[in-house]
Amino acid sequence: MSSWLRFAPIFLLLLIVAAMLWRLANPPDTTVHSQMIGKPVPQFALAAAVPGVAGLSSAQLADGKPKLIHFFASWCVPCIGEAPVLDQLKKQGVQIDGIAIRDRPDELAQFLARNGDPFDRIGSDPESKTQLAFGSSGVPETFLVDGRGVIRLQHIGAIEPGEVPAITAAVEQAR
């Protein structure tokens, strides 16, 4: 064995220790950020999630107006707490479309009756396929899509009341 080869494991160790130190200094960010920001929305066409409300398809999004696409479900507890905030956004003139994840029409209708319905359209995504295509991994999540149908922003988790001004500002900017 040549002599430098015998020292190779030590260099390997130093490399690994350096990587570990870097990780300890930069703790991992465990939220999953979408890779789709800045890209056009993925192709989808979802049937209506509740009878009497329009479904949602990607073709409808590039209509010149920015809007929020909100991923939620009737079985999602944080979504109940978030409902008043969505109503507030709606009252400030923000257009919101919903995508219901793994939901059932009767459950969802009850949810909307109880918690309010700020949505223009609600598509049903029974197998989370559209959700995954957006790069979203849970509910509730909200995406800002601009008038050209490009995803501008992802908000993971429920929107807090204090975050409303930032969201409306971002919507204005996307006009």
Next chain:
Amino acid sequence: MIAETGLAALWLAASLSLLQLVLGFVPAISKSGSGPIRAVAVLQGVLTLFSFAMLLLVFATTDLSVSLVAENSHSAKPWLYKIAGTWGNHEGSMLLWVTVLGVSGAALAIFSRRLEERTFIAALAAQGALALGFFIFLLFASNPFARLNPPAFEGRGLNPILQDPGLAFHPPTLYLGYVGLSVAFSLAVGALITGKVDRELARAMRPWVLGAWIFLTLGITAGSYWAYYDLGWGGWWFWDPVENASLMPWLAATALLHSLNVLAARDSLRAWTVMLAMIAFSMSMVGTFLVRSGVLTSVHAFAVDPKRGVFLLILLAFYVGAALLLFALRSGKLSEGPEFELLSREAALVGNNLLLSVILGVVFIGTLYPLFVEALTGAKLSVGAPYFNAVVGPIALALMALITIGPLLNWRQDSGERLKRLAIPALLGVTAFVVLLIAVPQDGLLAKLGFGFAVALFPASLLPLLGRKLRRTPLTTYAMVLAHFGVATAVAGMSISSLTTSETLIAAKPGEIVSVGRWSIRFDSIRPVVGPNWTALEATLYATRGGAIETLKPQARFYTDPPTETTQSAILTTLNGQLYTVVGQQVGDRWQLRLWWKPMVTLIWLGGFLIAIGGALALIGRAWRGWRRGSVR
């Protein structure tokens, strides 16, 4: 008082480990003989054990003035979990780690009398150095005995997922394995210092590696089964970083066990064996660091403190670095030992070592790759089962082939005559593979090949016994046969269950009939039940596949301290597999049911258990032989 006594014992043990280090490494003192260092090592082990017993006591009595107890225990907890809760947290678990380290050092001082004196003293000094670092870590960064003033009114309780008999057995067995390998590390360091890497070293090291390896095998097998039934995901291995952290020392120890046999029998593979002995325990330390620092995202969510991570990383870098440096400086002086032919027992064992090392490398790279990529490019990615299965699978198959052939070869050189005996096993294996290829339409070539190799190995593993007088065959041969038979058993279980598992996920109303595999399951009812510190909704399922009707009662449990929901799977074990049922969320009047039929899945853990029993037989066989030799003298 109990906590203070424990802490005092810990301080004393720490100072003794410093003394042990000084006595061993200062040659002027060690020339005067080995008298004190043995006694010091034994006393250090006893004190650590005493300290651990004191921690057990404060947990058993739920002394809420000890901050660790207040944070992790609760007076209403069943007694088994009060005791096991001692190591269900960071500080207690690190104290258990150090206790095993101290007790291993004491055992080394008491039992290893065969080894050359200077190597032995250097090894004890190395063991003292290891202990000293981890004592400092405990005393300054993870004191388990810290008081809480004023005492808490009630404890916060233990994570309900840990409130399972698995907690009582899995961590202690795993730690006995992890830390037991420290003895091999210390012996390797001692031998490198004195330059005496020979048969004597291999014989002295072998029982320690064997012992640690048995516990590691049991710990991993038990952990796999625990995750399987406790988490309710239906899987038995997830290639999770913490699982990999326990697999890596096992792979290194398995390789070491085989190369030690070469060194003991033929005086070959000197530098390599010493390297492996150091790698094995280094992997244990890497595993401990990964688990305790939280640098990798894992299902094992341990409480994490970055300062402790830095401390552990410094210890790891120091010990592994020092060992590798010693190897770089001293291994050049080791001669390679006698040569051997390409077709020989040695060559097969070298092959075994290479393949195990490659698997170790693959698992290591796969576990750390996301970290390196993010450090260098900022991109986030995760490495999961598709990578590990695709890369480890084929190498493991090659290893299976070697296990089939190797034991039939002679030391030094072999004519290959006995390989003809493999004709029938090979034929059986090929037949099994072809049958699966035709009978099971979906892909899974690797699993089908795996089953073929397993079918061949079942009879082939018994061949070393063929033509021998069974009563005069040494116990160690039986041990090898049993362990290899266990490998065939486990691989057969993995292949068949992965090829033929059926799954049903459904939201069902009570009264509905659901089918999975050949089972037809009636969802009878769901009603509340109450346990010692939880309430649950319990489903009653009646399952049948034509014959008797079996009852399964999976639960969705709600614990109050801390408030947590868990799923309690119900599993029906039959001769040819397991029916695995989980009840999930309620949606209106429907309940989510997850049902699996997993043919032959139990063979996986049976195999792991057989492998461990094989190890135990080998240990008994060696001890018996040593004892007889000693008494003849």
